[in-house]
Amino acid sequence: MKITFITVGKTEDVYLKEGIEKYVKRLKHYTKLEMAEIPELKNTKALTEEQQKAKEAELILKKITPLDHVILLDENGTEFTSVQFANYLNKRSVTSSANLIFVVGGPYGFDDSVYQRANDKISLSRMTFSHQMVRLFFTEQLYRAFSIIKGEPYHHQ
Numbered sequence: 272m273k274i275t276f277i278t279v280g281k282t283e284d285v286y287l288k289e290g291i292e293k294y295v296k297r298l299k300h301y302t303k304l305e306m307a308e309i310p311e312l313k314n315t316k317a318l319t320e321e322q323q324k325a326k327e328a329e330l331i332l333k334k335i336t337p338l339d340h341v342i343l344l345d346e347n348g349t350e351f352t353s354v355q356f357a358n359y360l361n362k363r364s365v366t367s368s369a370n371l372i373f374v375v376g377g378p379y380g381f382d383d384s385v386y387q388r389a390n391d392k393i394s395l396s397r398m399t400f401s402h403q404m405v406r407l408f409f410t411e412q413l414y415r416a417f418s419i420i421k422g423e424p425y426h427h428q
Contacts, residue, residue: 272364272371273303274413277334279327279377280311282403294410301417307334311377320379328382331374340369341389343381344405348392353426356393356412357419375405 282288291306298304309330315323335341340363351359363371373393376385386392395408418425 273305274371274373275305275307275334275339276406276409276413277307277309277331277372277374278402278406279309279331279375280402281308282406284403287403287407290407291410294407294414297414298410298417301414301421304413309334321382323377324379324382325384327377328384331376331381331385332388335372335388336370338369339372340367340391341372341374342391342393343385343389344373344375344395344409345381345392346394346397346399348394350394350397353412353415354419354428357416359393360413360416361420373409375402375409378402 282291295304295306309327312318312323312326318326360371374381374385374389381389395405395412400408415426
């Protein structure tokens with residue numbers, strides 16, 4: 272199973288970059304993970320929120336094939352415990368040959384076209400986090416999920 276993590280914009284804070292790199296490196300033992308950054312749009316002051324979401328959607332959808340299983344990280348998605356997320360990932364890896372694509376949208380969320388293409392939506396929390404922090408939280412949870420699946424001692428219950 273290959274996992275792709277699509278994000279809009281760059282991670283700029285050094286401490287977040289270092290944390291993300293730490294978990295991406297650890298994940299190499301479990302899965303093939305590709306990090307795909309979509310550049311932030313230029314001249315967004317001339318665009319409405321809907322126009323900005325539509326332009327970001329075009330760039331996001333170009334990175335997705337018809338066979339991919341697309342999961343949006345969205346505030347209105349399903350909330351999981353870490354163990355439930357591990358079970359979700361394990362089930363996806365067993366029942367599907369499709370690549371898993373996790374997507375974090377831009378500052379205004381996703382365009383309807385991205386919602387229509389998505390297979391699932393997951394919420395990391397009911398709280399709101401910066402898009403840069405979500406990248407670190409997600410990569411850590413992805414690592415935690417694989418350690419749970421493999422029965423390794425990273426996660427404590």
